[in-house]
Amino acid sequence: MAAELKRLSDQPPAAAARSGFDWSFIPQFFSSGIFFILLGMVLLIIARNGLGIVHTSFSFVLVVLGTAILLFGTGTQGMGKLESDAATAKYNIAIAGGAGVLALVIAFGMMKYAPQIHSTFDIETKYLVVRVQPKGDGSTDLSNYWGRFEIDGIAIPSARRGKGFEVFVPYSNGQDGSKPVSYSLLADPVAPKAGLKSLIEETVNIEISEQNIDRGNAGFSFPVSRNLIYISAKSSDAKALSATAVQELPVAEGRTPPTPSVAPILEAQ
């Protein structure tokens, strides 16, 4: 009997394994470093694919979570560990792990650099709201005009607002610079107004920069431009002045009207 027990205890482990599949590696895998590395990478890939589609705050959470888990998997889970072996109790003092420290750092960063974090993960198309107003020349009235606005031949959204228009200039973060916005304003042909152009066409450069955005006046997705476009619809006075140039003044009784050899120069300076 004793000999039989000794034989069984001396049997090599391979023989025991052959008796059935050993599932013990699964919990070992899920607690291994490589699992956390893979999980972190998966989260980062999901975050990357979601940029521009999902809301920026969700992308940010995924990136932070993915980075933290990946770092956890690389073995930075413990920055240090102290074990005391007292007589009555055993105290384990674990110093906050790398991921925990990372979370603290990120939390601080989230508060301090909120706008920069937002812009980093925010790559969806935004629209800079540019207000188009009539120039204050006492004549220009844009209420009688139909407006079309475009960039490089592609129409961009616009809407009438008050006495002018609002133009929505598309841009993405990091695209600082200027965009050439062309506009065509066509006067109502049924009721044209005297002294105003029938068609106004021009191109203006819209500055896309943080300095040009009025953050206090709009949300992140539709910021308002600090700079306005002022449009003058005044037509040339040349026709009226040429008519003026040939007018005659009264002559005294019994006098002959003069015959001016030249017209007066009346272009305004």
Added chain:
Amino acid sequence: MTHRTPIFVAVCLVAVSGLRPGTPVRAQNADYCAIYAAAVTADSAATVPVVSESLLADWNAALPCLIKVLRSLKGEVGPQPMTPETRSKMLSLTGAFRSIILKFSDPNDPKKVAEMNAFIKKFRDLDDVDAISVLSWGARSDSPDIRANSLLILGNVIDNTTICVPLAHLNDPNLMKSPSGVNGRANLLSLLAVVAPWAYKENSENIARTRASIAAQVDSNDPNLKGTVARLENVATRLGNNTETSNRSVPMPETWRLPCKAYVEGFVPKLPSLENVQY
């Protein structure tokens, strides 16, 4: 039938008053012009109101009020810089006159020419040196829009009764001290050219003296003064068209001369010499 009477009377009153959308009611009281005064007054100094077409549709009704508002700016428009409120009002007011003038500015349309002549005649009947003075300050202001609008109006309505006003401005030494002095002087010289062929004796002599005085100050080779030099020549040529058989030797009637005399003598800032503006 008696219960219908009040309705009938009300309907008749509305019909008689000529209530039509877009046409101002011609009330026979002083408040009528308040509509125009309000129309050129902005809610804030940053905005410039545009007088609506409906108020200008009947220019015969609008003109007396607009000239009244123009005259009321006499104390606000002068040698001192315009306040933002006054600038806004001037732009709006001169823009309204411009709108009327440009409505009739088609020399090929006899109907419009007749309307334009009627407008000019009525303006001249209603204006005076005070109204023309406000526009003359506008023609030399630092706002290009006010200058252009003022010149457009003055070019049409200036005549022998009011040419003394731009003459006084041209003899103001402060004109060339202002940032837009060169432009203002050129604009005012244009007005002399308009009247020159028809100028009465005093006006003709004052135009000649003022022109000569300015010509003596201007360097004809200065490329920045090309416009001024051209206008000086233009005035000289047109003044030469005013012959002895025309108005040149006819003294101004007293009703024209005295307001001009008072204006040049009371011009602010005081003119250092009245030699070129003798009335």
